[in-house]
Amino acid sequence: MNLIPNKIKIMVDSTAMLSRQEMADTGIGVIELPLLIGATTYYERPRGENDALLAALATPQAQQATTSQPAVGQVAERFQTALRQGYEVICILLGAQVSGTYSCCQLAARMVDSGRISVVDSGVGASALRFLALEAQKMVEEGHAREQIVSSLEARKGASAVLIAPKSLDHLRRSGRIGGIAAMLGSALNIRPVVRLQGALQTLGKARGEKRAMEMMLSALPAGARFIRVLHVGDPEGAARLQALVLSRVEGAQCGVEEASPVYAVHFGPGALGIAYAAAQA
Numbered sequence: 189m190n191l192i193p194n195k196i197k198i199m200v201d202s203t204a205m206l207s208r209q210e211m212a213d214t215g216i217g218v219i220e221l222p223l224l225i226g227a228t229t230y231y232e233r234p235r236g237e238n239d240a241l242l243a244a245l246a247t248p249q250a251q252q253a254t255t256s257q258p259a260v261g262q263v264a265e266r267f268q269t270a271l272r273q274g275y276e277v278i279c280i281l282l283g284a285q286v287s288g289t290y291s292c293c294q295l296a297a298r299m300v301d302s303g304r305i306s307v308v309d310s311g312v313g314a315s316a317l318r319f320l321a322l323e324a325q326k327m328v329e330e331g332h333a334r335e336q337i338v339s340s341l342e343a344r345k346g347a348s349a350v351l352i353a354p355k356s357l358d359h360l361r362r363s364g365r366i367g368g369i370a371a372m373l374g375s376a377l378n379i380r381p382v383v384r385l386q387g388a389l390q391t392l393g394k395a396r397g398e399k400r401a402m403e404m405m406l407s408a409l410p411a412g413a414r415f416i417r418v419l420h421v422g423d424p425e426g427a428a429r430l431q432a433l434v435l436s437r438v439e440g441a442q443c444g445v446e447e448a449s450p451v452y453a454v455h456f457g458p459g460a461l462g463i464a465y466a467a468a469q470a
Contacts, residue, residue: 194276194328194331194332194333194334195274195275195276196275196276196277196278196328196334196337197215197217197270197273197275197276197277197278198214198215198216198217198278198280198321198324198325198328199216199217199218199219199266199270199277199278199279199280200216200217200218200219200279200280200281200317200318200321201218201219201220201221201258201281201282201287201289201317202218202219202220202221202231202232202233202234202449202451203221203232203282203313203314203317203449203451203452204218204280204313204314204315204317204318204321205232205234205235205314205315205318205446205448205449206218206234206235206318206321207234207235207236208234208236208237210235210318210322211234214322214325215325216321216322216325217266217270218234219258219263219266219279219281219289219293220232220233220258221255221256221257221258221289221451222255222256222257222258223241223245223253223254223255223256223450223451223454224253224254224255224256225244225245225249225250225253226249226252229256230244230450232449232450232451235446238447238449238450241450242421242422242447242450242453245450245453245454245458246422246458253454254454255451255454255455257287257288257289257291257292258289258292258293260292260295260296260299261296263292263293263296264296264299264300266296267279267296267297267300267301267305268300271300271301271304271305276304276305276306276334277297277304277305277306278305278306278308278324278334278337278338278341279293279297279305279306279307279308280308280310280317280320280321280324280341281293281307281308281309281310281317282310282312282313282317282451283309283310283311283312283313283385283386283387283388283389284309284311285311285387285388285389286313286385286388286389287313290307290309293307294307306334306335306338308338308341308342310341310345310348311345311348311385311386311387312345312348312349312350312385312386312464313350313385313449313451313452313464314350314417314419314448314449314452314462314464315350315415315417315419315446315464316348316349316350316417316464316465316466319348319415319464319466320341320344320348320466323340323341323344324337324340324341327340344466344467345386345387346386347410347412347466347467348386348465348466348467349384349385349386349408349464349465350384350385350386350419350462350463350464350465351382351383351384351385351392351405351408351409351462351463351464351465352382352383352384352385352419352452352456352460352461352462353380353381353382353383353395353398353401353402353404353405353460353461353462354380354381354456354457354459354460355380355423355457355458355459355460355461356380356457356459358457378396378397379394379395379396380394380395380396380397380398380400380401381393381394381395382394382395382401382404382405382408384408392404392408398426398429398461401461402429402430402433402461403433405430405461405462405463406433406434406437406438406463409434409438409463409465410465410467412467413438413441413465413466413467414440414441414442414465414466414467415442415465415466415467416434416438416441416442416443416444416463416464416465417443417444417445417446417463417464417465418430418431418434418443418444418445418446418461418462418463419445419446419447419448419452419460419461419462419463419464420445420446420447420448420460420461420462421447421448421452421453421456421457421458421459421460421461422447422453422458422459423458423459423460423461424445424447426459426461427445427461428445430461430463431443431444431445434463448460448462
């Protein structure tokens with residue numbers, strides 16, 4: 189194995205929630221995803237810098253907020269800049285079945301030079317996507333070729349996922365995933381759906397109350413999960429309770445807590461809790 193780092197630029201979309209320090213330390217590029225609140229367009233920021241946007245999303249005026257994919261031309265320019273600097277590119281993105289970002293970046297790669305750009309559908313998002321990007325960067329620093337890194341990423345797909353339990357069904361109703369009557373009944377009965385993002389967005393079941401929703405997410409954690417992050421949308425207390433359960437049930441787990449990205453806040457709503465995980469090895 190060549191231990192001299194190759195000229196490969198790793199990129200991810202902003203739902204991975206890298207911190208500004210991680211971006212500076214690794215050189216990983218981030219494609220910011222846009223959100224629309226009324227006639228105003230906002231962009232996700234690095235982890236820890238989205239408080240103002242998340243607060244805006246919690247207001248009544250943001251009830252019809254939507255997300256969008258980045259502009260193809262802007263992504264193409266990011267790719268072109270990296271190629272001009274002598275890099276090949278590996279762009280690792282939020283699952284293609286739940287976001288148009290993957291198709292957008294594929295088109296941008298074809299516009300520039302698809303022979304030197306690999307666009308990878310991670311099948312996941314959030315901290316699980318960040319873990320894949322950091323592992324890819326580690327392989328770059330170890331001297332692996334672009335094709336080897338992409339193969340490793342593809343092999344890891346089945347070992348990574350995001351589990352999510354929205355507090356209510358309202359935001360899933362707005363996205364068209366459930367009907368209005370089901371949403372009203374769910375809210376009245378304190379029913380929380382539990383879904384898994386692993387390629388597609390799959391429904392694991394419905395739980396009555398927070399505790400049962402947490403138990404359902406824990407039961408869906410595979411034995412090999414080691415890199416684990418508890419996610420929340422404006423509910424740090426609930427996240428702390430979920431973290432305590434994870435640490436008490438999963439031996440050897442590395443489990444931190446972080447606020448989910450604004451894109452997740454739009455789709456799953458205030459009070460949502462989740463677990464993003466990845467296996468330590470492919």
